[in-house]
Amino acid sequence: MTEPSTLPTGTRPLTVERGGILDTVRAQLARGGGVLLTGPAGIGRTTLVSQLAADLTGFGQTMMRCSPCPTERNTPFIGLIDLLSDLPDTALDVLAAHERAVLEDTLLRSARALECGSGTEGGPAAGRDALVLRIAVRKVLAVLRGAGPLLLVVDDAQWLDQPTAEILKYLARRGDPGLSVLATLCSGEGPEPSLVDPVGALELCPRPVRRVVVPPMTAHEVAELLERHDHPSWPRALVARLHRMSGGNPRTALELSAALDERVRVEGADVPDCAEPLPVPDSLRRPILDRLGVLPARARHTLVVAATAARPTVELLRRAGCPHAAVDLDVCARQGIIRALAASDHDTIRFLDPLTPMVLCAETPYEHLVDAHQALADASDDPVERAHHIARLSAGPDPAVATRLVAAASAARRRGAPRTAARLGRLAAEYTPAGQAYVDVERRLTAAEDGIEAGDLDFARQLAHQVLGDADRPADRVRAWNVVIDSCGQAMAEIADVFPEAVRDAAGDPELLAQLHYRMSWRAWMVGGSAARARDHAVRAARLAAGTGDRRTELMALTQQASLELFLGLPEAETTLAAALAAPHDPHAMAHHNGPLYLKHRFHLVRDELDEARAELRTLVYRLRQRGSADSLSQCLIGLAQVEIQRGRCRPALTLARQSLRIIEEAGLSQGPAWYAVSLAETAGGSLSQALTAAEAAGRHSEDDDDRLFLPRALHAEGRIRLFAGQTGAAVELLRRAGRLETAQGQRDPATRRWHADLAEALAADGAPDEAAAVIAHARDQAERLGRPGVLAVLGRASAAVDASRGELALAAQKLESAAVRLRAAGYPWEEARTRAVLGRVLRRAGDEPGARAAFASALRLFTRADARPWIAMTRAERDRAEDITFRPPEGGSWSDPLTTTERSVVARVAQGATNREIATGLVLSVKTVEAALTRAYRKLGAKSRVDITRMVMAPPTS
Structure with missing residues (x-):
């Protein structure tokens, strides 16, 4: 722009x-x-x-x-x-x-x-x-x-x-x-x-x-910090744990990682799993011990009981033999050890430093910890809490303890706490007597599947490989292989050798083969890049599952089949989705991001039913926040962010995209999709420089995972940003590659991935109008066949760009006005605003200044209503023609070194009172570039301040 x-x-x-x-x-x-x-x-x-x-x-x-x-x-x-x-x-x-x-x-x-x-x-x-x-x-x-x-x-x-x-x-x-x-x-x-x-x-x-x-670092920033300081490449789950235990404090994270590296490298210890405490170096222990050392004996005892509890409350501590818990904890709060107590005795007690409970328990004699666990087991009325403490009191395998832990894991699963369920399930397996091998395998597999739901992929994979080393029944082995496959996330290219072994272990069992063909469908699409081959696997999986009564696998396979048919532009997609939505339902499938309820919102989107899509996703997000996997919640937030952008609600979209990224980072899941969502939201309502960074991160993660499903989307996101920044050559290269990948996969519905109009606009701007027209014609044929009015409206704007590049400004203006009207009717305010801004530029080129200013004003109103911050600044700058300025030289002076175009634009906006950040947004520059241009302009103009700049600027001459 x-x-x-x-x-x-x-x-x-x-x-x-x-x-x-x-x-x-x-x-x-x-x-x-x-x-x-x-x-x-x-x-x-x-x-x-x-x-x-x-x-x-x-x-x-x-x-x-x-x-x-x-x-x-x-x-x-x-x-x-x-x-x-x-x-x-x-x-x-x-x-x-x-x-x-x-x-x-x-x-x-x-x-x-x-x-x-x-x-x-x-x-x-x-x-x-x-x-x-x-x-x-x-x-x-x-x-x-x-x-x-x-x-x-x-x-x-x-x-x-x-x-x-x-x-x-x-x-x-x-x-x-x-x-x-x-x-x-x-x-x-x-x-x-x-x-x-x-x-x-x-x-x-x-x-x-x-x-x-200064906020705490995110999990992603902690991972980058460790990489920059040449720390080991810890598993993602361990990095997420380092992030949690450090509270996002970079110095603490580095010291914890260094201590862990010393234990593993020097002492030869194994990398700790999620149940083992991390080593805490003396540099971090000493300040904690100093704070603990000033506590009275009674307050320290109460704090030990609180540190031992899974969810400590004042009421629980009272029942566990600490009658003065409120007073004791108030002393701890004044010493900066825990957060100040809330009014309710049932609110969970929070430690200010996540390392404090670990250090406190390590410094407490074992017999005192046993007493604390016993008191809490007797006092707790929560089966999950009680099972946690009973397990700590048992010295070896105990069938009664194992049974109680299984019940507690089920309770945690029902209340939407899969991470807790996974931990309790593994404990149940450890307390299972040696003579119950099949029971042990079942409990480990259930715990592994809970780990998948919790996003603890390394934990799940570890348990699955343990089972594969012990189990001989085909059902157990295939179930373990499924965990291995599911734990790889977007990086399915890493497990190419798994599928042949899993098929051999299935031994021709149709129920087991149905589960494997469903997963082979995903691999064919994500790694093989063929939607048609992926659909064949999905169809076979659905038929096999239906024949064996496996409703969950049948529903997931039908959903995958419907999604692929939509992408391929096949008319039977609607019928397949209806079959996936029909009773009987499976709760897991209905709450999964690869299930039919999630897919339903995509069918709404291709039909331009934005409000309906938002309603479906909001309901699903609410359910997943209560109980659901981190992966499913993140994917639903990504989808909801995209819908909000199209609905012209950029601020909520930014919030949702950032939430998705935080969830993905904390869970240690593949980050490409979340960075893609952040890029879209930043492009619409944040910062184009941040959007570019996010798009590049999305592409890098997708390339690393060999994820061909999300890679074209990341390329499309980056290509759009380059297009908006005027880098048409780079935009064309990126968008062409995205288009080639999508076409090779079999895309036949342009409403599923809407890259066509952006590629055409980039080609027109880059001097290739004939190629642009060919892209538009091909997409228009598909959109007309399938009835996609929103796509046709955006293609109308791209067609106007082709006309404008050929000098046919009147025709271009006519098409842009028509496209804007159709976008308004379809309910796309952000796209309508973009179209009216383009109309303003075309009318200005045609010499219709009043019409241009009216078009810019209309676009500005829409962008302002959508809180599309970068677009507000850019449109306002174009409307006001900020570059049409002259300068009043200092008295008796002149300038021998003229300003560059960028310097002139920056100075003009300084004179209008804009901040450096606002200027950077309006000109699609980095803040650093604005600062450098302004510094050079100061020197050339002989100015010492922004006030001097304002005095030198003269209003443009009036005609």
Whole structure:
């Protein structure tokens, strides 16, 4: 929609949350003022500051930094000495003799100061010299600001000495233009707020000031962190566990991983499974033990019982022999060990540090832990909780304990807690006596299947391979192979050798073969790339399952068959779906993302029934949040995000896509689909640079998994972003590849994957209108045959792009108006807005400026209603013709070096009052590119501030 941008052709994945922080801080500092970054020790404040400082200084901004430490807190002016350590002596020339003497004494730059020391006799500790010192510092900083914006960085402000803090507060109150402050504060260092922020860090920053809390890392960021620091490639489930145990704190995650690596590499231990405690290094244990060490004996005992319980509450602890539990836990809360107690005695007690229960139990004598388990087993009225403690009290195989654990696993499964069910099921197998081999196998397989539902794929795979090493019955072996297949997620290419062995183990049993053919259907589509061959397997699976009475497999196979027939454009797709939806129902199939209820929303989508699709998915999401697999919930959220985009609700779509990604990361599942959803949502309502990063991540994950089902979607997502950024050559290459893959798989319904219009628009923009017209004609034939009005409307916009590229502007405008009307009738406000924005550009080219401005205004209203932030900025910029500006040179001056097109666009928006982030969004640039262009423009124009820029800009001449 604008000039070609400098979107990168390849970037390293950056999650939305951290990228958002960097952009937020840059935008705030670009306005002037200050930012205070807060967060606990090890959360990454200093790393973020270093990255921001490097970015800003790389674009010509002067930076001065101090990093105080605890031992320097009582040394006067040590922070100021650190901050001004690189101050050139020439900057002191603006000072009067007395001012210079005071500042040099304070900074220990004079012989007298070196003899006496700052703040001692003769130093500016108080009185008149203290005021002179403040004035002197302000003057020398003004000299530095004369060369461009100045950033002061104070890292770990809680250790800043008081005299330096007072000087910085003085500067902040003055609010000198061109001066900004970035400070960090370590929160949660002690139970009293006064110990956390002794200097009043917020007052160090000039107004406007913004406090930004650095959030914990996501599981994906923790995985990247470990990779960057050359840690072992731990299984995904173990990485997810490291993320949970570290609370997303990067320093803690690194130390836990290092301790685990030492145990595995040096001591020769096995990688721990989900039931084994992780090794906690002394650097992490010691602070926890220090906090625990100050607790009274009674409070520590109560805390041990709470740490032993699966879901501790005040009421449970009272029944378990801790009558003063509320008082004891209040003491623990004041020491920063647990969260402050809620009003209800039935709310679960939460530890602030996930490592605390582990360390506490490791330091507690074994007999005391046994007493705690016994007390909790007697006190609990929850079968899951009671079974958990009884198991801990048993020393070996016990059929009664195993039976109770099986019952508890069933209860956990019914309440929608498959992870708990899987853990209890495995315990049940371990307590099963040796003479009950078949019972043991059954319990392990059930636990493995619960692990699949919970997304704990490594756990499930481990149990399945154990069964394959012991079992000899065909039904048990095929069931175990099914777990192995299901645990690979999107990466089915990794298990090519599994299917022949599984078919041999099935020994011709039609019920077992039905289950395998269903899974072979998925492999044929995802890895083989053939929807037709996949359908053959699905049809065979459904028939075999129907003949043996396996309704679950029959329903899943019928759903797969219907999905493939829809993709292939076969008329029997509707009949097949109806058969899958008919009674009798299977609860598992009806709540699965590969089941008929989920597929039903896709049939609504191809018929442009967006509200109906949303209603189906919302009902399914609600059910899955109560009880369901992480994979199914994530996939439903992905589908719901796409529907919300089309319905013109971009903010909810962003939220849903990010939720899906978090679920996928925490469960250790294949991430390609979730990154794809994030890319779509960011494209519609977030940031195009973040959208590009997400699309590239989706493509990378799909390539790594050899997932040909999602790879074309990732390519399509990236191609659209390149198209919107004006990178038509790159867009054509990506969209052509996506189209080739989809066509090779057998796509015959253009409503199932809507890449055709985007490819045609990219081809038209790239000078290939004939090829674009051929793409449109082929897709139009399919859409007309199947009755797809929404697809036909979007193809109308693409056809207008072809006409416009050939100079037939009147015809193009006519088609665009028609397409916009049809998109409104079909209920696609976001696509209608895109179409009206294109209409505005065509009318402007045709010389119809009033019509163009009206079209842009209409598009802007629709984008605003949809909260489509990048499109709002781009459309507003086009409507206002921001580039049509002239500059008033400084008096008696002129410019020998003209502005580039990008610099001119950036300057024009600065003059309109836009922030750097808003400019980046509007021009489809990165914030870094905007900052660099603005820095160059400052130099060329001789401007020192945004105010100077505004004064130089003249309104466009009127005709």
